[in-house]
Amino acid sequence: MLGAVLHKAGDIRCEQVDDPKILKPTDAIIKLSASCICGSDLWPYRGLQPLGEPTHMGHEYCGVVVEVGSEVRTIRPGQFVVGSFCLSDNTCPHCRYGFQSSCVQREFMLGAQAPYARVPLADGTLVATEEMPSDDLVPHMLAVSDVLGTGWYAADAAQVKPGSTVVVVGDGAVGLMGVLAAREMGAGRIIAMSRHETRQKLAREFGATDIVSERAEEGVRRILDMTDGVGADSVLECVGTMESMDQALAVSRPGGTIGYVGVPHDVSFEGQRLFFGQRRMLGGPAPVRRFLPDLMDRVLKGLIQPGKVFDLELPLAQVAEGYKAMDERRAVKVMLRV
Amino acid sequence: MLGAVLHKAGDIRCEQVDDPKILKPTDAIIKLSASCICGSDLWPYRGLQPLGEPTHMGHEYCGVVVEVGSEVRTIRPGQFVVGSFCLSDNTCPHCRYGFQSSCVQREFMLGAQAPYARVPLADGTLVATEEMPSDDLVPHMLAVSDVLGTGWYAADAAQVKPGSTVVVVGDGAVGLMGVLAAREMGAGRIIAMSRHETRQKLAREFGATDIVSERAEEGVRRILDMTDGVGADSVLECVGTMESMDQALAVSRPGGTIGYVGVPHDVSFEGQRLFFGQRRMLGGPAPVRRFLPDLMDRVLKGLIQPGKVFDLELPLAQVAEGYKAMDERRAVKVMLRV
Numbered sequence: 001m002l003g004a005v006l007h008k009a010g011d012i013r014c015e016q017v018d019d020p021k022i023l024k025p026t027d028a029i030i031k032l033s034a035s036c037i038c039g040s041d042l043w044p045y046r047g048l049q050p051l052g053e054p055t056h057m058g059h060e061y062c063g064v065v066v067e068v069g070s071e072v073r074t075i076r077p078g079q080f081v082v083g084s085f086c087l088s089d090n091t092c093p094h095c096r097y098g099f100q101s102s103c104v105q106r107e108f109m110l111g112a113q114a115p116y117a118r119v120p121l122a123d124g125t126l127v128a129t130e131e132m133p134s135d136d137l138v139p140h141m142l143a144v145s146d147v148l149g150t151g152w153y154a155a156d157a158a159q160v161k162p163g164s165t166v167v168v169v170g171d172g173a174v175g176l177m178g179v180l181a182a183r184e185m186g187a188g189r190i191i192a193m194s195r196h197e198t199r200q201k202l203a204r205e206f207g208a209t210d211i212v213s214e215r216a217e218e219g220v221r222r223i224l225d226m227t228d229g230v231g232a233d234s235v236l237e238c239v240g241t242m243e244s245m246d247q248a249l250a251v252s253r254p255g256g257t258i259g260y261v262g263v264p265h266d267v268s269f270e271g272q273r274l275f276f277g278q279r280r281m282l283g284g285p286a287p288v289r290r291f292l293p294d295l296m297d298r299v300l301k302g303l304i305q306p307g308k309v310f311d312l313e314l315p316l317a318q319v320a321e322g323y324k325a326m327d328e329r330r331a332v333k334v335m336l337r338v
Numbered sequence: 339m340l341g342a343v344l345h346k347a348g349d350i351r352c353e354q355v356d357d358p359k360i361l362k363p364t365d366a367i368i369k370l371s372a373s374c375i376c377g378s379d380l381w382p383y384r385g386l387q388p389l390g391e392p393t394h395m396g397h398e399y400c401g402v403v404v405e406v407g408s409e410v411r412t413i414r415p416g417q418f419v420v421g422s423f424c425l426s427d428n429t430c431p432h433c434r435y436g437f438q439s440s441c442v443q444r445e446f447m448l449g450a451q452a453p454y455a456r457v458p459l460a461d462g463t464l465v466a467t468e469e470m471p472s473d474d475l476v477p478h479m480l481a482v483s484d485v486l487g488t489g490w491y492a493a494d495a496a497q498v499k500p501g502s503t504v505v506v507v508g509d510g511a512v513g514l515m516g517v518l519a520a521r522e523m524g525a526g527r528i529i530a531m532s533r534h535e536t537r538q539k540l541a542r543e544f545g546a547t548d549i550v551s552e553r554a555e556e557g558v559r560r561i562l563d564m565t566d567g568v569g570a571d572s573v574l575e576c577v578g579t580m581e582s583m584d585q586a587l588a589v590s591r592p593g594g595t596i597g598y599v600g601v602p603h604d605v606s607f608e609g610q611r612l613f614f615g616q617r618r619m620l621g622g623p624a625p626v627r628r629f630l631p632d633l634m635d636r637v638l639k640g641l642i643q644p645g646k647v648f649d650l651e652l653p654l655a656q657v658a659e660g661y662k663a664m665d666e667r668r669a670v671k672v673m674l675r676v
């Protein structure tokens with residue numbers, strides 16, 4: 001089959017790869033209904049994260065099960081499934097505490113920018129629907145797999161509550177999903193930090209009540225002005241740079257909470273600053289598995305349309321253009337027809 | 339009057355100081371029932387924290403109000419009061435959220451190692467009892483002012499819940515109070531890390547169910563063994579060094595929470611480590627004011643005896659011996675008769 005392979009920074013190709021096979025008795029093979037490109041795929045694409053050998057990319061997926069290993073019990077061929085980008089057994093203590101992204105058997109999904117993919121730990125990772133969802137729901141289901149799940153975790157980790165004042169740092173796809181999550185959790189005010197008109201529009205559509213287009217000190221000043229000098233109850237940090245983390249720390253109030261889901265690159269925290277700032281912090285790879293049943297249910301009921309975050313759709317053959325469009329911020333998030 | 343003045347590292351003297359006076363209409367003057375030496379006093383005493391000019395030390399206090407400024411409304415002469423080491427108006431937004439230690443008018447108490455002291459922001463800072471407590475309650479009331487309040491905050495920030503598995507890093511007075519707090523909050527298992535027999539005994543008295551005397555990697559291994567490889571739900575970091583913070587990070591489980599109350603000295607956190615570790619963290623100077631009414635009530639009802647943490651009592655004139663005893667870890671915490 002054809003799959004998207006990153007050879008080196010800037011060099012992503014749609015080329016022949018091996019068909020996925022059951023390698024362990026707990027694996028499943030799925031036929032993807034669609035695939036997509038993640039903001040985190042851009043780190044190695046931009047050369048900001050080391051890449052060893054050529055890598056078959058893609059970790060967001062939904063589709064139909066075509067084969068399962070001999071030990072798979074709850075998932076069966078023919079089912080429509082969504083899984084997390086973090087593969088987990090969903091039975092270990094960390095999973096039972098709701099932190100499946102720290103599962104003792106954790107692996108990260110790979111090779112989902114392709115028509116078929118192998119999903120390890122199928123019973124623990126995949127959640128099946130009762131019926132086959134209609135085609136128009138596929139983008140929304142696909143979004144649940146990572147981008148919505150991650151934005152949701154940012155809001156959950158940031159302890160968004162009904163009536164909360166929320167700031168979302170980062171207007172990428174995850175930040176926009178953080179806006180949607182905050183709205184669903186009943187936030188009273190959702191301030192999206194965004195300089196780009198198309199993203200501002202999307203943010204408003206997903207539930208932002210205010211937009212701050214300034215950055216750095218000026219952005220901080222504006223948000224403090226808007227909150228009577230207090231700062232936000234909850235801040236969703238959805239970028240992963242020192243600059244965005246500084247922003248998040250500066251706009252939250254003492255006792256407020258920062259949920260950070262952008263993989264930190266060259267980020268460090270000075271102890272006394274965190275101490276005297278008194279910000280509660282929780283981050284990490286999102287335990288999407290915890291949220292999957294609820295989020296899939298919301299999609300099936302038509303309560304949320306996270307798939308609106310895909311603003312460019314391309315065939316897998318044009319994956320290079322997809323990466324380029326996201327790298328140049330011409331597209332928020334690219335869906336791939338596989 | 340006489341007061342304890344730190345001239346330079348290692349040089350603390352009981353000497354003549356000015357009597358405290360009402361400087362602002364929101365001040366009160368109290369006659370201290372007793373004073374004490376804090377673990378944090380040892381940082382400048384050990385030369386590990388810069389000290390400008392000679393400083394009148396002491397920030398833990400309880401006693402009887404002798405005078406109030408013209409704008410003080412709720413506190414009056416003759417009342418027995420306890421206050422926090424953080425002075426706060428208790429009306430600003432941060433105070434109302436329960437983070438009085440980040441009050442917009444925050445000051446830190448000074449000069450309480452003396453028979454009399456000035457307490458700024460008296461209405462916001464001080465909590466009065468209805469009646470004059472008996473003398474035997476004074477050590478317990480004094481402990482509430484900082485050491486218990488700080489240990490309590492560590493447990494609160496670490497989200498100790500009924501049945502939780504808790505690790506306390508640090509067997510100083512604050513750590514021991516953290517043990518007591520965790521017990522009061524219903525923790526199922528309280529593992530105190532302590533190498534010193536007398537402190538181990540106190541820890542058990544305050545509620546520790548297990549003692550781990552190993553440190554560093556070996557200490558981590560033991561705690562992971564004791565928790566079936568999972569780690570603790572809540573960790574109270576009560577020291578403030580990189581070593582103790584490493585310990586706290588290593589023995590908590592993903593999704594677990596670290597409450598850190600030791601002022602960090604040369605501590606920094608690498609972003610990806612915090613991210614992939616998925617530890618929830620909250621630290622800072624304790625908002626003792628939030629807990630004062632509850633903790634004073636527990637003392638008055640005889641439910642807790644935090645004053646047992648004082649294992650050496652000296653007259654103020656011997657303050658130098660008190661600092662020395664704590665510095666050499668011959669004493670856990672020194673009470674000063676004033």
